[in-house]
Amino acid sequence: MKKMDKTTSINLECVFCNSLEFELPYEGYVPYEGEMIKCSNCGKLNDYSSIKEVAIEAGTKELTQYAHAEIEKELKKMLKKFK
């Protein structure tokens, strides 16, 4: 069985303006759960935990689609062998 190994990177987006940039104390800062982070573009406060969930859902969807495509590819290869 072929091993599937894929990672994807999803940026957090402001839920108000879809900007990818937030005001943080320093580069690499990781907000804590429940922290409110300010969008650099529109200035509105985003609930970090909630926008993280949005990103996780998007990432999960992308990886699921990838997995389905890979499985379909493998199945087609297997079916060809039996023809």
Added chain:
Amino acid sequence: MNTVNFTLEEKEKYIDKLLLFFKEEIENVGSKIDQIWFNFHTKCASWDEEDGEDFIKFKEISSLSNAEINKIINICISNEYLSGRPHRLQLTRQGYARANSVEKAKLYKPNESNANFNFHGTVNLNNSQIGNNNQLQIHIVNDLENLLKYIENSSATTDEKKEAKNLLLAFMKHPLITNTVGKVLDLLIKSHFGG
């Protein structure tokens, strides 16, 4: 075609109001966002149908017209805050995140120890009394220390960091500042700049 026009401010306000309505209704029944549908159907003049119950509820609390509510729903669907059609709407993860953010922002109090610094305007020391109590001194020195750490951890170049720190050192050595904040500031200067 809708002829309703909102200002940008009104649009954002009504989107927030609608999404908060969805969130509250979902939480009232203890459901998950993908397990509950809302009926925002509006009756057609030629059909003998009732308006959707959720449409009626929201209309009562929002005081918006039918056309305005329909417009806001369409905006939310386009921006993926809601999914489905008016008679069977669902709140998306994105819509729920926005509703949470709006709700929590009302209770938000900035954390004083959080090193978020935005310098706006100028600092004028002429004829200004800065303060003479210990609590204010410690607060000022804590802020200065956090600012130094912020500079050190920033993504600026070494030269830029050095320039910023030297400017801050000049500020901290100003006679009016040292007279006000005194020995506590001396310790801070020694720990970051030596000497």
